[in-house]
Amino acid sequence: MSGDHHDHDHDSSELSPTALRVRALESLLVxxxxxxxAALDKLIDxxxxxxxPRNGARVVARAWSDPAYLERLREDATAAIAELDxxxxxxxxxxxxxxxxDVHNMVVCTLCSCxxxxxxxxxxxWYKSPPYRSRAVIDPRGVLSEFGVELPEETEIRVWDxxxxxxxxxxxxxxxxxxxxxxxxxxxxxxxxxxIGTGIALxxxxxxxxxxxx
Amino acid sequence: MNGVHDMGGMQDFGPVVPEPNEPxxxxxxxxxxxxxxxxxxxxxxxxxxxxxxxxxxxxxxQYLSSSYYQIWLAGLEKLMSERGLLxxxxxxxxxxxxxxxxxxxxxxxxxxxxxxxxxxxxERPADEPARFKTGDRVxxxxxxxxxxxRLVRYVxxxxxxxxxxxxxxxxxxxxxxxxxxxxxxxxxVRFTARELWGEEASARDTxxxxxxxxxxxxx
Numbered sequence: 001m002s003g004d005h006h007d008h009d010h011d012s013s014e015l016s017p018t019a020l021r022v023r024a025l026e027s028l029l030v031x032x033x034x035x036x037x038a039a040l041d042k043l044i045d046x047x048x049x050x051x052x053p054r055n056g057a058r059v060v061a062r063a064w065s066d067p068a069y070l071e072r073l074r075e076d077a078t079a080a081i082a083e084l085d086x087x088x089x090x091x092x093x094x095x096x097x098x099x100x101x102d103v104h105n106m107v108v109c110t111l112c113s114c115x116x117x118x119x120x121x122x123x124x125x126w127y128k129s130p131p132y133r134s135r136a137v138i139d140p141r142g143v144l145s146e147f148g149v150e151l152p153e154e155t156e157i158r159v160w161d162x163x164x165x166x167x168x169x170x171x172x173x174x175x176x177x178x179x180x181x182x183x184x185x186x187x188x189x190x191x192x193x194x195x196i197g198t199g200i201a202l203x204x205x206x207x208x209x210x211x212x213x214x
Numbered sequence: 215m216n217g218v219h220d221m222g223g224m225q226d227f228g229p230v231v232p233e234p235n236e237p238x239x240x241x242x243x244x245x246x247x248x249x250x251x252x253x254x255x256x257x258x259x260x261x262x263x264x265x266x267x268x269x270x271x272x273x274x275x276q277y278l279s280s281s282y283y284q285i286w287l288a289g290l291e292k293l294m295s296e297r298g299l300l301x302x303x304x305x306x307x308x309x310x311x312x313x314x315x316x317x318x319x320x321x322x323x324x325x326x327x328x329x330x331x332x333x334x335x336x337e338r339p340a341d342e343p344a345r346f347k348t349g350d351r352v353x354x355x356x357x358x359x360x361x362x363x364r365l366v367r368y369v370x371x372x373x374x375x376x377x378x379x380x381x382x383x384x385x386x387x388x389x390x391x392x393x394x395x396x397x398x399x400x401x402x403v404r405f406t407a408r409e410l411w412g413e414e415a416s417a418r419d420t421x422x423x424x425x426x427x428x429x430x431x432x433x
Contacts, residue, residue: 019242022243023308024307028308028309031310032310035257036320036323037320039249043326046330047248087333088331111270122248133221134224146317147232153418155418156420158419164364164365164380165384166380172388
């Protein structure tokens, strides 16, 4: 992908005013020597191809299958996640929150769009949108129902608003009838939304139907 | 700052609309804005709190009518022009009119992986012991600073319980304005939905908010 992100642009005449403005800005910043084109390409490649929710799914799958690992996540999730080489920007201080039959956790950033990049990648548009940011804290059950998640009245919905640099990763409940699955098969049940709390983990049958994953 | 960015508890923005199989970027320019924003922090010397403040202090109508990466773009332009890296005219025309400003560092391709992997941890050694401990009842103070703050409006004046002490972290209210790090103890505070939203709210649901010590008083 490196270096080719201009190649499939259309003619400038078809670009939006924002696209034209950004293209001009990038040229200007390269010309002034403030940015290096190769560094820009590397940044894009990283977030487009190397960092994403499959990282988080591996963390969850290990937490489900290795009690000692889960304990390390509880003690210091940043360090335990770093064991899998997921570190850095927007994941400097990670805390896990565990779903149980009594508590369902859900994460939002009402002020901007804070999100644990090293384990989930860049956030989807809905996470960054005013409807989610405004309503997750005041109407979590309404928001969950828009994702097709209906929880019993007795379940506490615990919403985490990422107002500092701490980033929260939801460990969803392990689906039933998954005792024999290895970590890789378990990871296929873990969706991005399950790790934000706007979804729950898939059953093996659902994962099969979806081709495993997002 | 009581800006439109502080959206928690607002109503009438409509339903949440998930996009099936959403692409990471919806246009090439979004990729470029992400990369430019990350890369320009090196010559610009700004931190994440300054970036957030640049975005949230856009005119409210512009903020609300812009997409996420349009907000990033406008924030980046604002930071660059405030620091004299580009003039307003250069941003508008896309053409260099002034020689480049001398900068301390730029982000080199070979350093990208290392910079991203190390990130920017915000925990700092504590000068004083924490004022509160897990289980303490606290009230979010009724503060309305004109500058940047991470004290969300919907908790101000409300009482909650400390559930976790995160450590001593850089204080965004100072850091966003170049006033140094002024690290303070950071706590996770649990508020009941009824405390925040009244008797109509669920008796079981709760909201956890990370709040720095200067935002809190004993309840």
